[in-house]
Amino acid sequence: xxxxxxxxxxxxxxxxxxxxxxxxxxxxxxxxxxxxxxxxxxxxxxxxxxxxxxxxxxxxxxxxxxxxxxxxxxxxxxxxxxxxxxxxxxxxxxxxxxxxxxxxxxxxxxxxxxxxxxxxxxxxxxxxxxxxxxxxxxxxxxxxxxxxxxxxxxxxxxxxxxxxxxxxxxxxxxxxxxxxxxxxxxxxxxxxxxxxxxxxxxxxxxxxxxxxxxxxxxxxxxxxxxxxxxxxxxxxxxxxxxxxxxxxxxxxxxxxxxxxxxxxxxxxxxxxxxxxxxxxxxxxxxxxxxxxxxxxxxxxxxxxxxxxxxxxxxxxxxxxxxxxxxxxxxxxxxxxxxxxxxxxxxxxxxxxxxxxxxxxxxxxxxxxxxxxxxxxxxxxxxxxxxxxxxxxxxxxxxxxxxxxxxxxxxxxxxxxxxxxxxxxxxxxxxxxxxxxxxxxxxxxxxxxxxxxxxxxxxxxxxxxxxxxxxxxxxxxxxxxxxxxxxxxxxxxxxxxxx
Amino acid sequence: xxxxxxxxxxxxxxxxxxxxxxxxxxxxxxxxxxxxxxxxxxxxxxxxxxxxxxxxxxxxxxxxxxxxxxxxxxxxxxxxxxxxxxxxxxxxxxxxxxxxxxxxxxxxxxxxxxxxxxxxxxxxxxxxxxxxxxxxxxxxxxxxxxxxxxxxxxxxxxxxxxxxxxxxxxxxxxxxxxxxxxxxxxxxxxxxxxxxxxxxxxxxxxxxxxxxxxxxxxxxxxxxxxxxxxxxxxxxxxxxxxxxxxxxxxxxxxxxxx
Numbered sequence: 166x167x168x169x170x171x172x173x174x175x176x177x178x179x180x181x182x183x184x185x186x187x188x189x190x191x192x193x194x195x196x197x198x199x200x201x202x203x204x205x206x207x208x209x210x211x212x213x214x215x216x217x218x219x220x221x222x223x224x225x226x227x228x229x230x231x232x233x234x235x236x237x238x239x240x241x242x243x244x245x246x247x248x249x250x251x252x253x254x255x256x257x258x259x260x261x262x263x264x265x266x267x268x269x270x271x272x273x274x275x276x277x278x279x280x281x282x283x284x285x286x287x288x289x290x291x292x293x294x295x296x297x298x299x300x301x302x303x304x305x306x307x308x309x310x311x312x313x314x315x316x317x318x319x320x321x322x323x324x325x326x327x328x329x330x331x332x333x334x335x336x337x338x339x340x341x342x343x344x345x346x347x348x349x350x351x352x353x354x355x356x357x358x359x360x361x362x363x364x365x366x367x368x369x370x371x372x373x374x375x376x377x378x379x380x381x382x383x384x385x386x387x388x389x390x391x392x393x394x395x396x397x398x399x400x401x402x403x404x405x406x407x408x409x410x411x412x413x414x415x416x417x418x419x420x421x422x423x424x425x426x427x428x429x430x431x432x433x434x435x436x437x438x439x440x441x442x443x444x445x446x447x448x449x450x451x452x453x454x455x456x457x458x459x460x461x462x463x464x465x466x467x468x469x470x471x472x473x474x475x476x477x478x479x480x481x482x483x484x485x486x487x488x489x490x491x492x493x494x495x496x497x498x499x500x501x502x503x504x505x506x507x508x509x510x511x512x513x514x515x516x517x518x519x520x521x522x523x524x525x526x527x528x529x530x531x532x533x534x535x536x537x538x539x540x541x542x543x544x545x546x547x548x549x550x551x552x553x554x555x556x557x558x559x560x561x562x563x564x565x566x567x568x569x570x571x572x573x574x575x576x577x578x579x580x581x582x583x584x585x586x587x588x589x590x591x592x593x594x595x596x597x598x599x600x601x602x603x604x605x606x607x608x609x610x611x612x613x614x615x616x617x618x619x620x621x622x623x624x625x626x627x628x629x630x631x632x633x634x635x636x637x638x639x640x641x642x643x644x645x646x647x648x649x650x651x652x653x654x655x656x657x658x659x660x661x662x663x
Numbered sequence: 664x665x666x667x668x669x670x671x672x673x674x675x676x677x678x679x680x681x682x683x684x685x686x687x688x689x690x691x692x693x694x695x696x697x698x699x700x701x702x703x704x705x706x707x708x709x710x711x712x713x714x715x716x717x718x719x720x721x722x723x724x725x726x727x728x729x730x731x732x733x734x735x736x737x738x739x740x741x742x743x744x745x746x747x748x749x750x751x752x753x754x755x756x757x758x759x760x761x762x763x764x765x766x767x768x769x770x771x772x773x774x775x776x777x778x779x780x781x782x783x784x785x786x787x788x789x790x791x792x793x794x795x796x797x798x799x800x801x802x803x804x805x806x807x808x809x810x811x812x813x814x815x816x817x818x819x820x821x822x823x824x825x826x827x828x829x830x831x832x833x834x835x836x837x838x839x840x841x842x843x844x845x846x847x848x849x850x851x852x853x854x855x856x857x858x859x860x861x862x863x864x865x866x867x868x869x870x871x872x873x874x875x876x877x878x879x880x881x882x883x884x885x886x887x888x889x890x891x892x893x894x895x896x897x898x899x900x901x902x903x904x905x906x907x908x909x910x911x912x913x914x915x916x917x918x919x920x921x
Contacts, residue, residue, distance in 0.1 A: 203865075466847060589857075
């Protein structure tokens with residue numbers, strides 16, 4: 166086998182055009198990274214618009230805006246309240262669709278109380294300060310998702326769905342959340358760490374805007390509008406707090422100038438109106454780090470040609486008869502070819518994608534969604550692995566078809582066209598997701614960097630960079646196609662005359 | 664020229680490959696269109712979807728098969744060494760390329776006309792069941808409707824121009840697999856790049872100058888004025904690319920040893 170690998174490697178490296186092809190793949194990858202980087206701007210902004218979002222305690226970009234009825238809490242203490250009601254109100258006019266989308270159908274104006282948004286929140290919060298992005302722990306009633314305990318934006322725990330009574334207990338560096346249906350029997354939901362020292366504690370109400378997304382031929386659209394939620398609190402008790410209840414609009418956009426939210430005291434509680442959200446920022450619409458690797462498609466096309474030629478050239482020149490005379494085990498020849506082309510293209514892909522990421526980062530405009538180093542390593546290695554497996558796939562298809570032109574077209578059509586149809590927003594979201602589950606293009610999931618948050622309502626569709634399969638799950642789809650193609654190729658290779 | 668044309672026609676029709684490719688192009692074009700049409704629904708009044716364009720999605724896959732056909736007309740001759748016989752018989756290399764262009768265009772039309780008409784028919788038959796009804800503001804796709812006719816006829820022309828572009832590039836690179844790689848790169852990378860580039864000026868410029876995105880603007884029937892490039896000028900951009908590729912291929916053919 167060692168001699169066989171060496172023979173195949175010699176065949177590869179001694180053809181000048183193929184070595185040049187590897188170089189072309191790298192150059193194209195870098196060229197596209199520069200184009201994508203330079204052509205990226207944050208003009209237009211994300212769905213929440215304007216400026217860099219605040220960062221949460223762990224560096225995740227977050228949305229942090231709500232109406233806060235608060236008292237200072239110097240040390241330990243307990244807050245208890247009953248959320249009597251949580252409703253929403255649409256604010257006319259609805260926001261028109263984004264970028265070239267069809268005009269949104271006029272939504273009927275819904276004056277007065279309406280159903281709250283699924284992730285509208287009303288409850289108790291202890292927060293290190295009123296600066297957006299500061300650590301917090303909160304327990305809340307939501308519009309559609311029952312009682313939740315959330316802390317530091319990214320952590321979300323479900324509590325009893327039908328509870329209306331909420332309690333937050335602060336003990337030293339820990340905050341414990343409770344919920345209850347009747348105010349007597351309490352269920353502990355979870356705990357969160359919060360630094361000791363004086364914090365702000367009280368009631369809050371927030372609601373994300375009403376948004377419905379879809380992707381259409383040639384674009385994406387979102388319809389919806391700002392919403393105000395109203396939370397009615399009663400039986401409010403607080404121990405350990407000092408001073409009077411004060412109302413503050415956290416994270417208010419000064420340019421918006423909408424003093425239409427606030428709080429009024431009612432008996433033993435408050436009626437609080439609020440808008441905004443306390444959650445990780447979605448990141449679907451903004452620039453993304455994987456855009457620097459868009460040249461992967463160009464590199465894939467080049468490497469697919471190389472993979473196909475690695476097989477079909479032998480048939481064209483008649484060298485294949487010499488090869489099979491030297492090594493009668495034809496499946497072993499195929500395996501050696503796959504190993505050689507896979508190893509070479511993995512190395513080329515690794516160099517190309519690492520360099521593309523660095524160069525794209527250097528020239529890009531606008532801040533992409535921040536990505537952990539481990540994720541950056543995953544997208545670089547994943548892209549290299551994708552290119553390598555795609556090249557092996559090309560070897561297998563080339564062996565099956567034995568005609569270079571058709572084989573190249575088949576590989577490119579199976580890997581690139583599904584991506585164009587589903588990501589460049591030709592298909593609606595649901596068929597697009599099925600295409601990206603079933604075709605080899607699913608492998609581009611290894612490039613996804615923006616996480617999906619169950620507690621954030623946004624369009625998790627391919628057009629916004631969200632793949633239906635997890636990164637390595639998508640990659641496994643390509644591997645399965647390749648394994649099947651290799652198996653068919655091995656059978657045909659043995660049965661057919663060379 | 665007449666003999667060159669006759670020779671090219673004989674070479675094309677006496678092997679099985681082109682027949683298969685013509686049939687594949689037509690079937691895939693109509694088939695992808697039918698699948699797309701079946702996947703897209705119009706939920707409410709004014710859903711804003713461009714019905715003829717959805718029905719013509721199949722051109723996205725048909726163009727690849729047409730490109731393979733055109734590339735193989737040149738590539739196979741180099742693969743087998745036939746090109747030397749051809750050039751010995753017809754010493755005027757420009758005439759050879761011109762004859763190949765005519766034959767390729769004819770074969771492409773034989774694939775594009777049934778393929779695109781099949782796509783149109785799929786749209787006409789399936790779309791009313793998907794909510795594209797009069798109540799939602801859609802009439803059944805009709806070839807007597809000006810913009811629809813433009814989209815359908817334009818798609819046929821688009822495929823023909825893609826074939827000529829492929830022929831020119833194939834004459835330049837001479838190797839069929841490489842030629843297919845180059846052509847598909849040129850056609851498919853542009854829409855991906857345009858989707859990634861977020862600067863509106865860059866995106867608009869990309870959509871104006873790249874052959875596939877500019878050429879396919881001929882399929883638009885709604886809000887044509889706001890497109891980066893109009894339907895016919897867009898097809899014109901593709902025609903310029905095809906002419907450029909043929910010029911490049913012709914010059915290389917003329918001045919290089921075969």
